[in-house]
Amino acid sequence: MERATETVALAGNPNAGKTTLFNALTGSTEKVGNYGGVTVEVKTGEFFTPHGRKLGLVDLPGCYSLHGGSPDQQIASDVLRGAHAKHSRPDLVVCVVDASNLERHLQLVLEVLELGIPAILALNMVDMAEKSGLRLDPVKLSEELGIPVVPMQANKGKGVIELKQAIRHPLPSVPPLRWTAGDAESRRNFGLQAAAIAARRPTVHDANVSDRIDAVLLHPVFGWVAFIGIMFALFWSIFSFAGIPMGWIESLQDASVGAVESRMAEGDLRDLITQGIIGGVGAVVIFLPQILLLFFFIGLLESSGYMSRAAFLMDGFMARVGLSGKAFLPLLSSYACAIPGVMATRTIDSAKERLVTIFVAPWMSCSARLPVYLLLVPMLLGGSEGGAKQALIFLSIYVVGTLTAFVVAGILRGRLGPDEVKSHFLLELPPYRWPQWGYIFRHVLDRGWAFLRNAGTVILALMILLWAATTYPKLDSDDPGEVLDHTIVGRVSHFIEPVMRPMGFDGRTGTAILTSFAAREVFVGSMAQLFQVDVVDDEKETRTHIREKLVSEKWPDGRPMFGTASVISLLIFYIYALQCLPTSAVVAREAGSMKWAVGQFIFMMLFASLASLVVYQVLRALGVS
Amino acid sequence: MNVEETANWQSWAAPVVVVAAFLWLLLRRRFKRSRSKGCNDCGTGKSC
Numbered sequence: 001m002e003r004a005t006e007t008v009a010l011a012g013n014p015n016a017g018k019t020t021l022f023n024a025l026t027g028s029t030e031k032v033g034n035y036g037g038v039t040v041e042v043k044t045g046e047f048f049t050p051h052g053r054k055l056g057l058v059d060l061p062g063c064y065s066l067h068g069g070s071p072d073q074q075i076a077s078d079v080l081r082g083a084h085a086k087h088s089r090p091d092l093v094v095c096v097v098d099a100s101n102l103e104r105h106l107q108l109v110l111e112v113l114e115l116g117i118p119a120i121l122a123l124n125m126v127d128m129a130e131k132s133g134l135r136l137d138p139v140k141l142s143e144e145l146g147i148p149v150v151p152m153q154a155n156k157g158k159g160v161i162e163l164k165q166a167i168r169h170p171l172p173s174v175p176p177l178r179w180t181a182g183d184a185e186s187r188r189n190f191g192l193q194a195a196a197i198a199a200r201r202p203t204v205h206d207a208n209v210s211d212r213i214d215a216v217l218l219h220p221v222f223g224w225v226a227f228i229g230i231m232f233a234l235f236w237s238i239f240s241f242a243g244i245p246m247g248w249i250e251s252l253q254d255a256s257v258g259a260v261e262s263r264m265a266e267g268d269l270r271d272l273i274t275q276g277i278i279g280g281v282g283a284v285v286i287f288l289p290q291i292l293l294l295f296f297f298i299g300l301l302e303s304s305g306y307m308s309r310a311a312f313l314m315d316g317f318m319a320r321v322g323l324s325g326k327a328f329l330p331l332l333s334s335y336a337c338a339i340p341g342v343m344a345t346r347t348i349d350s351a352k353e354r355l356v357t358i359f360v361a362p363w364m365s366c367s368a369r370l371p372v373y374l375l376l377v378p379m380l381l382g383g384s385e386g387g388a389k390q391a392l393i394f395l396s397i398y399v400v401g402t403l404t405a406f407v408v409a410g411i412l413r414g415r416l417g418p419d420e421v422k423s424h425f426l427l428e429l430p431p432y433r434w435p436q437w438g439y440i441f442r443h444v445l446d447r448g449w450a451f452l453r454n455a456g457t458v459i460l461a462l463m464i465l466l467w468a469a470t471t472y473p474k475l476d477s478d479d480p481g482e483v484l485d486h487t488i489v490g491r492v493s494h495f496i497e498p499v500m501r502p503m504g505f506d507g508r509t510g511t512a513i514l515t516s517f518a519a520r521e522v523f524v525g526s527m528a529q530l531f532q533v534d535v536v537d538d539e540k541e542t543r544t545h546i547r548e549k550l551v552s553e554k555w556p557d558g559r560p561m562f563g564t565a566s567v568i569s570l571l572i573f574y575i576y577a578l579q580c581l582p583t584s585a586v587v588a589r590e591a592g593s594m595k596w597a598v599g600q601f602i603f604m605m606l607f608a609s610l611a612s613l614v615v616y617q618v619l620r621a622l623g624v625s
Numbered sequence: 626m627n628v629e630e631t632a633n634w635q636s637w638a639a640p641v642v643v644v645a646a647f648l649w650l651l652l653r654r655r656f657k658r659s660r661s662k663g664c665n666d667c668g669t670g671k672s673c
Contacts, residue, residue: 267635272642457653464646511632 003598007056007088008167011076011112012096013105014062014347015430017124019043021096022059025164030444041082041346042075042087058087064104066111070353072346080115092121093172094163099129099136099151100431102195109145110191114181118171122147122163127156128431132200141198146175155436166391189440210305210431211567214509217309229312230306230481234297235398236391249289253282268471277460277465279533280525284455285547287371287521288448296335296369299440305432307332312427319408321415324348325427327357331405334364335398338583342590352416358591359600360405361414362578365398367451368520373397373575375524378566379547380533401575463525466515468531489530503573503609504566504616506555517579565623569616576608 010018019030042060048172061072068074069230075084082089092111112119117585123138130136140207144150148166152159166172169240172192217226257274264270301307308328315325334341341361348354365373377393466489475486484490492514493507512526524546527533533549553561569599578584578601 264630264635265629265632268630268639269635269642272639458650461646461650464643465650468640468643513650 005054006057006091006171008092008094009058009060009079009090010094010096011060011080011108013064013101013108013428014429016062016096016098016105017154018059018062018096020436021094021122021124021152021160021163022057024097024154024160024364026057029293029439029446041072041343042079042084044063044087047164049167050161051168053169057074058090058183063108066110068349070347070349074142076125079110091479092167093117094122094167095119095539096124096154099123099126099199100132101135102141102199103192105189106191107194110187111178113147113175113177114187116174117138118174119147120163120166120172121147122146122154122159123149123151124154125436126151127153130532132208132431135200137198137200141194144178144197144326146178148172154196154533156375177180208431210429212434214309215498217306218312223309223313227310230301231398232391233396237297238290242293244290245284245289249282249286253278256282272464272467273470273473275529276504278464280463280466281455281460283525284371284459284521285452285526287374287524288451290370290374291367291451292448293442294370295336295444296440298333299443300435302436303433303440303571305430308429309425312429314426318406321410323353323357323406323409324350326407327353330357331361331364331402334361334366337366337368338362338364338580339586342583342586345590350419352413352419354411355591355596356412356416356423358407362580362583362600362604363401363405363408364574365575366580368580369574371521371524371553372516373571375546376567376571377526379551379562381562397575398570400572404576455521459519459522459525462515462519462522463529466526466529470532484532502617503612504569504620506553506561513573517581518578520574525573560625565616565619565624568619569612572615573608573612576604578608 003317005364010022022028022043022045023030027047028043028045030043041061044056045057045059047057048054058079060076063073063076065073066077066080068077078084079087079090080093095109097109109119111123121141123136123141126136136151138149138151150159150163150166154160162615164582180186182256205463213621216222256278258513260270260273260278265271274580302308310332311325311328314328318325318328327348330341330344332341333344339362341364343357345354345357345361348357373394377390380393381387381389385391399446469486470484470494473486473488475483477486485494487507489511493511495507496510496514497507500507500513505513508530509527512523512530515526516523527550531546531549531553550562551560555561584597584601587600588594591597
């Protein structure tokens with residue numbers, strides 16, 4: 001096959017639509033969002049010109065200037081200067097600019113031209129600019145800059161063919177500069193002048209739809225009401241809408257158990273399949289609808305432009321703990337998964353603020369904790385699922401994690417001392433847009449598939465091993481308690497029980513916690529197995545069955561084992577414990593030190609255990625069962 | 626094979642499945658490294 005010999009780089013300010021254009025050119029499905037800083041590292045792909053020539057394409061992280069301090073901006077600058085270790089200097093740069101903000105976006109284009117690389121300007125989002133009343137003149141802009149200008153609407157695929165035609169041999173020559181190279185003032189003036197010629201604004205500024213929406217959503221009082229309302233609606237919807245598909249999964253599970261039982265006689269392998277595989281994996285897979293909904297809503301917030309407003313609202317709050325609004329987006333992403341959250345801290349200029357954000361990011365409750373919360377929260381409210389009260393408790397769980405993260409961030413930030421170079425929080429508030437449904441659905445499906453694949457591989461294997469640990473060595477006895485005590489799990493449970501008991505857990509719950517270090521969601525399946533929840537003849541909801549079983553468990557002194565105090569203690573443990581090895585691996589890489597990742601893991605484990613212990617003991621002292 | 630006959634081989638088949646699962650968990654990183662893709666939001670190819 002023909003190798004790509006020449007490379008085209010996509011450069012531009014954050015949220016100019018570089019990744020959307022990258023996806024349109026290469027047919028990829030890289031993540032896009034209606035806020036700056038979605039891309040924090042170089043992404044590569046290939047595409048063909050209309051003449052069949054294959055070209056390499058690199059999508060650079062967005063930057064306002066080639067002299068920026070944050071790691072993602074440094075990467076973009078290094079690639080364009082030919083100083084990056086992995087990527088060679090591109091042969092052509094496509095500067096992607098937002099047509100509505102030409103004055104600001106052109107500054108980077110001029111910096112790129114100063115580097116002496118052939119360039120083409122992709123004038124993106126012309127529809128939005130024209131809707132806001134701007135009159136664009138791409139021909140004049142091309143004359144001013146001396147490079148080809150292609151008007152386009154990358155999200156609809158408009159202008160992509162024209163852009164490909166513009167990237168043809170011979171590549172555009174580097175124009176003579178009409179400003180003094182290296183002189184920021186001269187460059188700025190030329191940029192403003194070019195923008196004024198190419199995009200004429202109406203003399204009277206009318207408030208557009210985005211301005212009118214922002215008047216409410218960024219209002220000092222109504223803005224917060226709306227923020228809390230949106231977050232509450234998000235969690236309530238996750239609870240309410242997921243019920244129906246969860247019913248389908250349960251029916252499928254019951255049917256599978258029935259099918260196996262009708263084809264196999266009683267025996268070890270049948271138990272392994274029905275209890276270990278279908279029961280254990282099914283207890284995890286049942287949460288797929290909630291996880292899909294969570295990613296759908298986060299995608300909706302990102303794509304519509306509300307994410308940036310949330311960051312703007314939170315900036316004042318974040319400043320109190322020594323962070324800026326820039327740290328908010330990585331933290332918010334961590335609600336889905338801490339790994340992209342930790343990666344997104346690359347947009348933060350201050351190295352110290354970045355380290356602090358990385359440190360507390362795993363305390364934003366990620367989607368893997370959702371199954372654990374969904375199992376435990378209804379136990380606080382008498383067992384039934386759904387309703388506003390549960391949504392409120394859910395919201396409180398997320399608030400507890402978030403507030404602790406902020407308090408610890410404040411303490412840590414104070415200890416690290418001030419920055420040598422002061423950074424400023426600059427946030428672009430993009431216009432509200434209709435969500436890009438295609439991208440959202442594709443992203444949701446990708447995440448759902450990743451969850452299922454995990455359930456079908458690692459979790460499946462762990463469930464098989466756990467089944468073995470609860471079955472072997474075998475004892476010939478009719479007492480199920482005695483049989484379990486004889487097994488590996490029974491022995492481990494007895495061993496760890498003295499440590500777990502002050503936190504309100506017995507040895508089996510302790511063992512379930514140990515198994516969930518591989519993946520947090522394993523906890524639910526482990527509890528089902530360890531407490532011998534029989535899914536064979538169960539026609540009710542599996543989780544209701546697990547809960548019923550847990551509620552009926554008693555300590556030797558007759559007290560309920562899963563009373564309010566124990567359940568809250570367990571919830572607190574899962575809010576704070578860092579039980580995710582991939583996160584620790586990414587933290588080690590991003591923080592540039594293994595020590596930081598190990599320190600974070602130990603600190604979070606100790607914090608979780610201590611918090612759990614204190615909460616349980618205080619609740620017991622207050623007379624809570 | 627009728628349903629009753631399955632009881633004969635279940636007692637050894639179950640441990641075989643368990644050992645296979647254990648070996649797979651132990652060795653999967655070796656197989657995985659070269660073809661891991663995942664969601665790759667983070668660029669590491671790890672599942673999350």
